[in-house]
Structures are given as C-alpha cells and as structure tokens.
Amino acid sequence: MPALSIRNVVKRYGAAEVIRSLSFDVSPGEFIVFVGPSGCGKSTLLRMIAGLEDFQAGEVAIDGRVVNGLAPWQRDIAMVFQDYALYPHMSVAANIGFSLKMAGIDRKAVAAKVDRVAQVLQIGHLLDRKPKALSGGQRQRVAIGRAMVRDPKIFLFDEPLSNLDAKLRVDMRAEIKQLHQRLGATMIYVTHDQVEAMTLADRIVVLKEGRIEQIGTPSELYRAPASRFVASFIGSPAMNFVPVEVADGAITLPGGERIPTPSAHAGRASFGIRPEHLSLGGDGPALRGTISLVEPLGADTLVTIASGEERVLARLPGDVAPVPGEVVALTFDPGRGALFSVEGRRV
Amino acid sequence: MTPPAARRILGRLQVAAMLVAVLAPLAWMVLSSFKVSRDVMALPPRLIFTPTLDNYRELFLRTDFLHNTWNSLVVALGATLLGLVLGAPAAFAIAWHRTTWPATLTLFARMAPGTLFLLPWFILFSQVDLVGTYTVLILTHGAITVPVALWTLLPYFDALPRALIESAQMDGCRPHAILGRIALPLVAPGLVVAAILCFVFTWNYFLFALALSGFDTKTAIVASFNFIGEGVTNWGALMAAATMIALPPLVLALLVQRHLVSGLSSGAVKG
Numbered sequence: 001m002p003a004l005s006i007r008n009v010v011k012r013y014g015a016a017e018v019i020r021s022l023s024f025d026v027s028p029g030e031f032i033v034f035v036g037p038s039g040c041g042k043s044t045l046l047r048m049i050a051g052l053e054d055f056q057a058g059e060v061a062i063d064g065r066v067v068n069g070l071a072p073w074q075r076d077i078a079m080v081f082q083d084y085a086l087y088p089h090m091s092v093a094a095n096i097g098f099s100l101k102m103a104g105i106d107r108k109a110v111a112a113k114v115d116r117v118a119q120v121l122q123i124g125h126l127l128d129r130k131p132k133a134l135s136g137g138q139r140q141r142v143a144i145g146r147a148m149v150r151d152p153k154i155f156l157f158d159e160p161l162s163n164l165d166a167k168l169r170v171d172m173r174a175e176i177k178q179l180h181q182r183l184g185a186t187m188i189y190v191t192h193d194q195v196e197a198m199t200l201a202d203r204i205v206v207l208k209e210g211r212i213e214q215i216g217t218p219s220e221l222y223r224a225p226a227s228r229f230v231a232s233f234i235g236s237p238a239m240n241f242v243p244v245e246v247a248d249g250a251i252t253l254p255g256g257e258r259i260p261t262p263s264a265h266a267g268r269a270s271f272g273i274r275p276e277h278l279s280l281g282g283d284g285p286a287l288r289g290t291i292s293l294v295e296p297l298g299a300d301t302l303v304t305i306a307s308g309e310e311r312v313l314a315r316l317p318g319d320v321a322p323v324p325g326e327v328v329a330l331t332f333d334p335g336r337g338a339l340f341s342v343e344g345r346r347v
Numbered sequence: 348m349t350p351p352a353a354r355r356i357l358g359r360l361q362v363a364a365m366l367v368a369v370l371a372p373l374a375w376m377v378l379s380s381f382k383v384s385r386d387v388m389a390l391p392p393r394l395i396f397t398p399t400l401d402n403y404r405e406l407f408l409r410t411d412f413l414h415n416t417w418n419s420l421v422v423a424l425g426a427t428l429l430g431l432v433l434g435a436p437a438a439f440a441i442a443w444h445r446t447t448w449p450a451t452l453t454l455f456a457r458m459a460p461g462t463l464f465l466l467p468w469f470i471l472f473s474q475v476d477l478v479g480t481y482t483v484l485i486l487t488h489g490a491i492t493v494p495v496a497l498w499t500l501l502p503y504f505d506a507l508p509r510a511l512i513e514s515a516q517m518d519g520c521r522p523h524a525i526l527g528r529i530a531l532p533l534v535a536p537g538l539v540v541a542a543i544l545c546f547v548f549t550w551n552y553f554l555f556a557l558a559l560s561g562f563d564t565k566t567a568i569v570a571s572f573n574f575i576g577e578g579v580t581n582w583g584a585l586m587a588a589a590t591m592i593a594l595p596p597l598v599l600a601l602l603v604q605r606h607l608v609s610g611l612s613s614g615a616v617k618g
C-alpha cells in the first residue's frame with residue numbers, strides 16, 4: 001500500500017488553476033522531492049497533503065485512507081516550515097514536546113522523548129532557551145525535532161534550508177539525509193534548489209505550472225530527461241542547447257557536421273549536451289567556437305565558447321588552462337546528447 | 348520651507364496648546380475638589396486658596412459613593428471580561444479568515460447612538476426582570492466593550508505569522524487550543540491594551556447605567572449627578588466625585604503607557 005496516494009487533485013484560486021489534475025504515489029519510506037520554478041505549485045501541493053489547503057477535485061489518501069476534508073490535526077503528518085514557525089513564547093523543550101502534550105501524553109514520557117530527540121539533533125544544551133536566542137541553524141534543528149518527536153506517518157518539508165547560509169545548508173542537507181536513513185520515514189521535501197533535490201531524493205517530482213513534468217530517480221532525470229524543461233532544470237551548470245536540423249536519422253550541427261541519431265524526428269530541433277560531457281581535444285563530433293570566458297573552480301574549470309549568437313558551456317578538468325580568444329573544438333559522445341522538439345518534448 | 352528652528356518652535360507651541368486644552372479642565376477639576384463651594388464658582392478662578400478636604404469627607408462619609416464605586420468596578424470589570432471573552436476569539440477568527448465584515452458590523456453597532464438601544468433593552472430586560480441588576484449592566488456595557496476589544500486586538504492577531512497557527516494545527520491543536528495556547532499568549536500586550544480601553548470606556552459610560560441600574564447598583568458616575576440639584580449644585584463634592592472617577596483610568600493609563608502607545612499605533616508583536 002502506498003504511504004501517500006494523490007489522485008487527480010485540482011486546486012483553483014478563483015479562476016486560476018494552480019494544481020492541474022495531478023496524480024502520483026509515494027511508497028513507504030521514500031524520500032520524495034518536489035522541484036520546480038517559483039510559483040509552480042510546490043508549496044500548494046504540500047499544503048494540500050498537510051490539510052492546510054482545501055482543493056476542488058481529486059483525492060489524497062494516506063496509508064490507504066482518504067483524508068479529503070480531514071483537518072491537519074487528524075492526519076498524523078508533521079511539517080517543517082520554511083521560516084521554522086517555532087512558538088516564540090515557549091522554550092525549545094516545550095516547542096519540541098508541544099505535539100505530545102496536545103496528544104495527552106504524560107509529562108514524564110514527553111520529557112524523555114524530547115531528550116532523545118534533542119540528543120539525536122545535538123541540541124540538548126539548548127532545551128531551556130527561547131527560540132529568539134537561537135541561531136538559524138539551531139532553529140532549524142528545533143523545527144525538525146518538533147516534527148521528529150511525533151513519529152508521524154509522513155514528514156513534510158517546505159524549503160526548510162532556504163533561510164540558512166550556504167555552508168550550513170550543505171551540513172543540514174546531509175543531516176536531513178542521515179535522518180531519513182535512520183528513521184526510514186516517508187518524507188516529502190519541497191525545494192527549488194536542484195542540488196538539494198538530486199542529493200536528497202529517492203524520486204524527484206518535477207512540477208511546472210501545476211502539472212507533473214516528470215517523476216523519476218535523480219539519475220533517471222539526469223540521464224533521460226523527458227523534456228527540455230527537465231533537462232535544463234536538473235544538473236548544474238545547466239545543459240547546453242544548440243539549434244539543429246534533423247533529417248533522415250541524422251542531426252546537422254550548427255557547424256555543418258552531421259551525426260547519426262535514432263530519432264525519427266524531422267525538421268528543426270534542439271540538441272542538448274551537458275557541460276560535463278564536453279571535452280577539449282578528444283575524438284568525435286564537436287561544437288566549435290571562440291573561448292569567451294574561463295572560470296576556474298579548482299577541481300574544474302568552466303569554459304564558455306561563443307559561436308555567433310550561440311554560447312556553449314563546458315566543464316573541463318581543472319588542469320587545462322585555455323585562454324580566452326582561442327578557437328577550440330569541444331568534442332562529445334553523441335550517445336550523451338538529447339534531442340528536443342521545438343515544443344520542448346524529448347524526440 | 349520654514350527654517351528648522353522656527354519649525355521646532357512651532358511644533359513645541361502646538362504641543363503646549365494641546366496640553367493646555369487637555370490638562371486645564373483636569374486641573375480645574377482637581378483644584379476645585381479641594382475648594383469650598385464659594386471658591387469653586389469664584390470669577391476669576393482662584394489659584395491660591397485654602398485647601399479643604401470637606402468635599403471628600405462629604406463624598407465618602409455622607410453619601411454611598413464608596414458603594415457606587417464598588418458598583419462601577421463590578422460593572423466595568425465584568426463588562427471588560429465579557430468584551431475580551433467575546434472579542435478576542437472573534438478578532439482571532441476575523442484575522443485568520445480575513446473576512447472583515449463582522450468587524451465592520453460591530454463597529455456600526457458601536458457608532459450607533461446608545462439611545463437607539465436603550466428603549467428596546469429596557470423593555471426586554473424589564474420583561475425578564477433583570478433591570479437594576481449587575482447582569483443587565485454588564486451585558487449592555489458589553490455592547491461597548493466587544494467592539495473595542497475586537498478592534499484593538501485585530502491588528503495584533505493579524506501580525507501573527509500564519510505559519511505559527513498552521514504549525515499548531517499540524518501539532519494537533521484544535522482551534523480553541525490554538526487560541527488559548529498560541530495566539531492569546533502571543534498577543535498578551537494587545538490584551539492589556541484592550542482590557543484597559545474596555546475598562547475606561549465602560550467605566551465612563553453613563554447612559555445605560557443611568558437607565559438600567561437600580562438603587563443598589565448605581566454606578567459612581569450616575570451617583571455623582573446627585574450633587575447636581577434643582578437650583579443648587581454642590582460643585583465641590585461633584586468635583587471630588589469627578590476626581591475620584593477619573594483616577595482609575597488615569598492610573599491604568601500611566602501604568603501601561605508604553606504598551607498603550609506602541610499598541611495603539613502598531614499592534615505588532617514580532618520577535
């Protein structure tokens with residue numbers, strides 16, 4: 001039985017359809033990440049699962065039980081909010097133990113559970129403080145602790161790391177992942193950071209304008225994006241797209257070079273190739289141009305070449321030192337490329 | 348453009364003018380309460396006089412003023428409590444659902460002249476034999492306190508982050524628990540402001556108390572009018588009563604003036 005099952009749900013605000021008949025299942029223990037650009041409906045969908053938002057059609061079922069119309073407190077779900085939403089007038093311990101207290105669990109048992117959670121999250125020394133006296137990262141831990149202590153059926157996270165600085169974000173990301181491995185709980189996580197999505201998810205749900213663009217494991221999305229949108233969204237730096245002509249099983253690159261393709265598509269198309277799949281001075285077909293920008297990152301060097309209007313970015317080993325102005329050929333394995341129709345579908 | 352110095356002086360003058368306008372009657376009242384009746388009416392008013400406590404002696408020893416004050420206190424506290432008990436949940440609900448028409452409705456009720464309600468209420472409460480009781484005074488004064496409490500608290504509840512309320516829902520709180528455990532503690536400064544405003548408004552309200560109180564439940568403000576007789580008015584005693592009546596709101600306002608000012612102007616409870 002799926003831990004969570006979403007069936008043809010539709011959410012409208014007035015005339016605007018924000019979630020458009022969307023369905024998917026989540027297996028028990030799965031870590032699902034919703035990604036997509038701002039305004040695509042990630043938070044709305046999450047809040048519908050939580051019971052914080054009603055909707056016009058469809059069904060949400062948790063552990064096989066339809067929860068449409070049930071209030072949030074009847075769903076046995078915990079949620080970590082973007083700005084933590086800690087109760088400012090309660091101590092950290094009271095914040096974490098609040099849901100247990102509400103459930104009528106006796107004081108001693110609450111204290112024991114709070115202590116255990118605090119130990120896992122390494123916030124034992126903060127239990128007597130008020131949220132005001134905590135750093136961003138500490139607040140985040142308390143918010144997670146508040147969700148953990150209940151042992152809920154599903155954890156929901158709405159961009160929980162977006163208020164943290166870059167370094168802390170990476171640390172907390174790893175901690176959330178470890179937490180998932182340790183608890184084995186079903187988790188749904190909203191982010192618009194594709195790195196977070198890739199590193200955390202068992203499966204990623206890519207949303208666009210209230211629809212599911214693609215669902216799959218991070219590597220499926222990376223290797224076989226169903227659309228140009230997904231291709232450009234997953235992977236960093238983003239995939240390059242060059243305009244090509246396709247005819248009779250061959251792609252004609254901007255330079256005139258022809259490479260074979262299994263695609264039956266004919267006419268104009270976009271050829272996508274990831275920066276990390278381009279190399280300098282190898283064999284095979286190539287994209288040619290003048291180096292316009294070199295960005296050394298240490299381990300890698302990002303090199304941008306320009307050819308007319310087109311820009312192509314390559315991620316090259318850090319030990320190569322190309323010079324701007326140089327004319328180069330960036331070669332690739334044609335099997336790594338992806339072809340997209342003008343409408344953005346994979347062809 | 349006025350030069351800054353001139354503008355500053357102008358500003359000071361404005362403040363001074365306002366202070367005179369507000370404080371002069373108060374000072375006159377307080378001073379008069381220590382004068383013998385002859386001096387009260389003297390023209391021009393005498394600033395230098397022999398102070399006397401006669402008026403207060405008369406007030407407390409020869410009339411029921413102490414009991415009337417007790418009545419005022421019972422009614423004002425009762426009505427304040429009623430206003431908060433009804434107004435706070437209403438304000439919370441209105442802020443949460445972002446529907447303002449119920450609040451506007453109470454405002455209309457508040458703006459309407461009290462005489463409009465007086466007759467129907469008198470008839471209504473006469474029929475259930477409640478006229479002259481504390482109950483009727485507290486209930487009718489609720490018509491004043493509920494809108495005051497509601498409108499004072501509205502911005503405080505509005506300023507509560509929605510995620511906080513939603514978080515409480517996720518944590519298993521039903522609405523009354525959210526109100527009691529999350530929302531009310533966080534708007535505590537607003538509750539103080541609302542309570543004081545409610546208290547002051549009902550403490551000073553004359554009309555309902557005049558018509559609906561009985562001999563035993565007469566409030567201080569109604570009783571003080573006994574000093575206005577036909578032809579002769581005991582000005583000194585009246586001023587002593589007025590001073591006593593003005594005292595509690597004044598003390599309350601002073602005690603919490605910082606809350607009051609920030610509360611009335613912003614209503615923010617962040618942090």
Ligand SMILES: Nc1ncnc2c1ncn2[C@@H]1O[C@H](COP(=O)(O)OP(=O)(O)OP(=O)(O)O)[C@@H](O)[C@H]1O
Pocket residue numbers: 013018036037038039040041042043044045192
């Ligand atoms: N209360 C509302 N009334 C009307 N429209 C709304 C409301 N809440 C959200 N929307 C719209 O619904 C759409 C989806 O919003 P949602 O908050 O789910 O986006 P999101 O994917 O979480 O974006 P972000 O990454 O910026 O958080 C947006 O276009 C938004 O404008």
Ligand SMILES: [Mg+2]
Pocket residue numbers: 042043044
């Ligand atoms: Mg969002």
